[in-house]
Amino acid sequence: MAGLILFMAKLPLILVSPGIEKRGFEFGDLSVSLAVCYENAVQAAGGIPVIAPVTTDHALLAEAVRRTDGVMLTGGDDIDPGLYDKTLPKEVRKTVAQTPDGGARDERELILIREIFRQHKPLLAICRGHQMLNLAFGGTLIADIRQQVPGALKHWGMDQAFDFAHEVTVTPGSLFAKICGKIVVGVNSTHHQAVVEPAGPFVATARSRDGLVEAMELKPAFAARMPFLLSVQFHPERLTHKHARYRAIFEKFVAACIRAGKSKK
Numbered sequence: 001m002a003g004l005i006l007f008m009a010k011l012p013l014i015l016v017s018p019g020i021e022k023r024g025f026e027f028g029d030l031s032v033s034l035a036v037c038y039e040n041a042v043q044a045a046g047g048i049p050v051i052a053p054v055t056t057d058h059a060l061l062a063e064a065v066r067r068t069d070g071v072m073l074t075g076g077d078d079i080d081p082g083l084y085d086k087t088l089p090k091e092v093r094k095t096v097a098q099t100p101d102g103g104a105r106d107e108r109e110l111i112l113i114r115e116i117f118r119q120h121k122p123l124l125a126i127c128r129g130h131q132m133l134n135l136a137f138g139g140t141l142i143a144d145i146r147q148q149v150p151g152a153l154k155h156w157g158m159d160q161a162f163d164f165a166h167e168v169t170v171t172p173g174s175l176f177a178k179i180c181g182k183i184v185v186g187v188n189s190t191h192h193q194a195v196v197e198p199a200g201p202f203v204a205t206a207r208s209r210d211g212l213v214e215a216m217e218l219k220p221a222f223a224a225r226m227p228f229l230l231s232v233q234f235h236p237e238r239l240t241h242k243h244a245r246y247r248a249i250f251e252k253f254v255a256a257c258i259r260a261g262k263s264k265k
Contacts, residue, residue, distance in 0.1 A: 011048045012046070012047050012048065012257035012258045012260075012261050013067070013068040013069050013257075014047040014048065014068060014257060015065060015070070015112075016034065016038060016042070016049045016050065016052060016071075016072045017052045017072070017108070017129065018033060018054070019033040019075075019076035020101045021100060022100040032051060032054055034051065035237075037237040038072065038126075038237050040237070041236070041247075042250060042254065044240065044247065045251045046255075046258075047070075047257060049072075052064055052071075052108070054108070055108065056107045061112055061115060062115045065112065065119055065121055066115075066119060070121055070122035070124070070253065070254075070257030070260060071121055072124045072125075072126070073126065073128070073132060073133065074127070074129055075126055075128045075190075075235060076128050077097065077099040077100070077105060077128065078097045078098075078099070078193060079096075079141065079193060080099070081093055081143050083135055084140045084141050092144050092148065095144040095146075096143055109129070110132065110136050113133060114136070121227070122226070122227045122228035122256040123230075124228075124230055124231075124253045125230070125232070126231075126234075126237065127190070127232075127235055128193075129231070130213075130232055131193055134216070134231075137200050137202065138200060139195065139198060141193050141194065141195060142194045142195075145192050145193070149211075152210045153165075153166045155189040155194065156190065156192045157189055157190065158190050160188055160189065161188055161190050161235065161238050162188065162238050162239070162241075164186030166189060166209070167185065167186050167208075168187050168206040168207060168208050168234075169183065169184055169207055170184070170205060171203075174205035174206075175217050176205045176206055176232075177205070179248050179252055185206075185245065187232075187239075188234050188235050188238055189234060194233065195212065195216065196211070198213060201219055201222040202216045202217065202219065202231070214233045215233070217229060217230060227256050227260045227263075228253060228257075230249065232249075237250070
């Protein structure tokens with residue numbers, strides 16, 4: 001028993017940013033929300049997921065990042081267009097669903113991103129997290145693909161959350177290419193907002209046929225500053241049960257968190 005406890009204590013702690021539900025199950029009030037697929041993927045890769053505190057207190061979030069070995073930003077609610085395009089036409093803006101907490105999640109995740117980079121922690125950003133990462137460094141978004149990208153692929157297929165919706169082309173030699181072992185891969189697709197061009201320190205390492213950024217990494221000049229960073233528009237946590245390359249994303253991330261945890265001791 002003591003050996004088991006010692007072994008478990010060595011597993012890395014992964015801070016996971018959750019969504020917010022307007023009406024939770026227990027009392028029907030504002031509640032933390034996180035699909036179990038995220039936790040399952042982290043646990044299967046050897047990590048212990050820890051839910052990030054629902055606050056915008058910078059000091060508290062900084063301490064949460066400090067005490068954990070890596071951070072995962074998850075998918076979910078739309079991002080407030082006021083953060084990237086205050087002149088968005090009304091017909092586009094009305095497609096954006098307001099977050100139940102009045103934008104607090106946006107603020108919270110921007111703080112987390114600042115702390116991730118200040119403290120040099122491994123980061124895996126998924127879907128909304130991918131978009132927030134781009135915004136945090138001055139980038140912009142497409143608020144609604146259907147209206148703003150003529151001829152776009154169907155990226156908003158919620159009925160295909162566990163299946164491939166389209167293919168993406170991966171940059172040879174990139175971290176994503178090394179992990180997945182292929183240059184053209186299938187991905188699921190459940191979003192209507194998207195990154196068109198990466199912000200300053202990032203480079204697109206996978207794109208769909210219509211030009212949207214499906215994976216993003218640090219440029220070589222910045223990569224040495226971070227132990228691990230991969231940002232994806234799709235949902236690898238929903239593909240791990242079928243495809244080894246998507247399990248490998250979490251395995252590489254958790255391995256980087258283990259190394260980061262050892263280095264801070």
